[in-house]
Each structure stands twice: as structure tokens, then as C-alpha cells.
Amino acid sequence: MIKVKVGLQPIVSNINLPTVLKTAILPGDQFERLFIATQVGEIFYVGNGVIKTFLDIRSRIIQLGASSGGYDERGLLGLAFHPKFFYNGLFYLHYSVAGTQGSGALQGSFTPNPCDPKTLNLKWLDRENHYDHIDTVEEWILPQNGQPQKRRTLLNLRRPFMNHNGINSLNFSPETGKLVLTTGDGGSGYDPFNLSQDDLEIAGKIIEIDVDRNLFINNPPVVTRFNELPASIQETLTVIAKGVRNIPGISFQQFYNQYIKYVGNVGQDLVESLFSFVHYKPIPVTQLVQNALLKAENEGLINFGWRGWEGTFPTSLIKQCSANPSLDEISTAYFNDAVNTSVKRLQPLTCYYHQESRADKFRGTALTGVQAYMGHAIPGLTGSVVFTDFARDEGSPPPARGVLAYSRARIDGQSNDYSVIQTDYNFESQSAYYVSLGTNLDQTRLYLGVYGSANVTDYNKGTVFEIIP
16 A cells, blocks of 8 residues: 655644544535534534634533543544534534443453353343443534524433443434444443343444434433333334444445445454445344344344454453463453354454554554545545554653554455555644544545543643645
């Protein structure tokens, strides 16, 4: 793959951690505006070099970072504008709700132990009391000459742990016109309850929501499983994929009369993975629930393989089962899960690794953004999928540096390599974690969110750049 070098042009600085970057045309306006959602609950838009507040829901967001030293994966995670936003003013939010802090689904950290089968088959019990927080998906409206107002709640989701809630988690599908919600596996590590492979669990899935069904239910129940939803809500939902660990959204790239879908799966210990697919068979949630009663399999769901597989590898860890503890072994953490999903899972388009010796690659930490690019200003990237990693693992002290890279889907559907994108911006002694990646409506421009700290409680350290030739 050819080497590409780009510049970074600052658009906005001194903001809080940017989780979503996308453009929209405000009702009655003439131009696309760049909208920036921050993890703490602010939404800004930029036009003519001026930043304005679109909505501030900080009072609705759960207290962030209090119990984790400042790091947090909750907050305002998703923002999407209805395809007819210019006419109807509708937009959608996904966030972690204030006042819903729980004790968590497990006490302490979790690591599976192949020497102890009990750790491989944990169940999430007493969910109404043992959970971390509640996420909500809401529909809002921008009335003419008015302020944004909440219109209805679509889903209330109980989450077992603080992490793996997704980011840039709401996007509209140009194929179906439906709102796509991407959910992580619920958190901790190693998916202790195997929620991502259970078809009835909402965690670890890619879900389509038919928001054009004029359905209003006051205060939908707080749930964790599809069969806990009222039938009228089940009828608005379809499931595209499962086996998700954590995911920085979904991107659609038009290819003649079809769309390539790109998603990323954040890794556990070994590898970060990008997947692509064109054809899929969305399964109505009503059918998922019916099949569960009949103990029938749901044929056709895209399966990314987690928790049995981490990218191209069976999920592995180091264990000490032998009589000689000096002889550590690399063990498959979930052997049965790996076997059960080995044939059915989707192979990654490309992977990059946490340990890497090749000079032209990098040691990754966590995938934070995936976007198709269809512009021509940066010819080497035209038709590619661009992705970001949180911070290059240099094995050295700060300052941290994120990474830009790209790959391309192949016509034959096989895997492909990736190439690091060189940048010429000088961050000097400031850390630069790459936390989000966005694009405009026709995917001809790319926007990069950078933060100067790994902690959401270190405020006003964010900058949004446009990626330029």
C-alpha cells in the first residue's frame, strides 16, 4: 500500500473530550455545520470559524471518573441526525444517565481461568441490583426558532460494568434509513457472562431501530435482554451482528448500488480488528425471541467472533497450570467458544497488533474511529477506510501519540494489509490521544478528535482537527 502523508488543521481547541464528529445542515440553514459532541454532555456546532452551543445535557450525564481515577467510558456516546433533519429537526442521543450509578455486576476484576471451569460459565444474576449504570437512547427535536427538546425515549439499557459502551454509537444507515445502535459487550474484560454471543442479550450487538414508526411509550422499561422489551418496541428492532467486544461505530461506503459496511472491534490483549461486509440478513427481534422459545438457531447474523476470538486469534492468556510454575503456557481462554464460532465468524479485513516488530507498522492500544473516505483531496486515501488508534504503544514514558492508518476492502472479500498515515503536526510536549474520527455528509472530509489526557476529568484538553493534504 502506498505511503500517505497528511496535515492536521486545528478547527476548535480547549474543549472537553470529543466523542462524536459529524456534519448536518440545520433547518433553515444553507451550509453543513460540523457538530462536536463531548463525553461530558456538550454538543457544539462550528460555522464561519465560530463555535456555538447546540445542546448542553451535562446535568443528565452520570458522574464521570469518580471511582476510576478520572478514566471513564460512559457519558455522551452517540449523536445522529435523522436523514430528514433539515425538514423535521429530529436527532438522537445515546448517553449514560445521571443518578443511575450501581455497584457493578461483579466485585473486583475478572480474568477467566481455564484451570477453573467455574470462571468460564459465570451468569449475570440479580440484574436489577447488580449493575453499573443505565444508558438511554432518546429522540430529540429542534423546533423552528426554538431550543432542542426531548421528544421520546427509545431504549433504556442496564449495563453491567463501566466500560465497553461503544463510542460514536448512533449512525443512520443509507441502505435502510434506520438508526443503527452499536453496543459493546457490557464491559469488564473477557466478556465474563458471554453476553456478546447470546442472541437475546442486547450487549455486544449491532442493532437497527426503525425510528419512523410513530411509537410513543412513556418510560420504556430498563432492560438487558430483547425479550424483556414490550412487543411494540421489539417490532421496531432488527439485529445485524453479534460477537462485538467494543466498537467505535459503523461507517457505510457506497460501491455502485451497494454499501460496504465497516466496523471495528477493540481488542483484549493481542489485536485490534477492522471488519467489512456488504451482504447481511437482519433478523427481527420478534424472530430472535420466538427462536429462543423454540431453541432454533438464528441463521444469517454477522458474527465477529468475540469472546471466543480476538480478531484472527483464539482469545488467549498466560496460565500456570503445570507442576512447574516456571513453565507458563499460552492458553485458549474460551476453547469451546472458539470452536463453536470458528467457522461461522466473519474474518477481519485487517488487524494490527499490540506487539509488533515490523518497521512500517505500530504497536496498537485501542481502536477509536473507523471512517470511509470518498474525497479526492487526499488521492492516496480515496476509496479507503481510515482508522485511528488511541495511542501508539512505544513502551516509553509520555507524551502519548495516537495513530492514523488506512486499509481497503478487497473485491474478493479477503483480508488486506494496512498502512500508517504520516502526519506533520507538532504536538510538542503535549500528549495527543486520538479519541474520535468523523466525516462530513458525502465523506469527502475527515475530522480527528484529539485529547491531551486519558482522563475525562482533565477538562478542556481537546482539539478537533480537519485532516488535510
